[in-house]
Amino acid sequence: MRTERTKRAQGGFTLVELMVVMLIISVLAAIAIPAFIASIKSAREAVLKEDLHVMRQAIDSYTMDKQKGPQSLDDLVQAGYIKEIPSDPMTHSTTTWVTATSDVLESVDQSDPGINDVHSGSDEVGTNGQPYSSW
Secondary structure, three states: OHHHHHHHHOOOOOHHHHHHHHHHHHHHHHHHHHHHHHHHHHHHHHHHHHHHHHHHHHHHHHHHHHOEOOOOHHHHHHOOOOOOOOOEOOOOEOOOOEEEEOOOOOOOOOOEOOEEEEEOOOOOEOOOOOEHHHO
């Protein structure tokens, strides 16, 4: 008789105990998930800023060296100014970059206008309140 009671007492967790554990896990997840999403967005924005800086610097270098603006981002790759066109971290595509051309010449010796700026093709708004397409 005594061994039956000890086996029954050690049987397992009650429903209330399991519910309390599930509630604690839910509260922790509710706190952690928004912070995780915010850190991912911040990391993507940092990558976007760096990619834009590198491509703009490559466009300027190409323009000064060749005395004409690049006609596409592929010109930067073929001329060796960048290794490859980076993937837009907001749209996850290499083809969604929006290029801006201008008839204004960057230097006195420049003969042909071409691309002078590049932006993200995303319609989303950044944490600073500005759309990524205006960065």
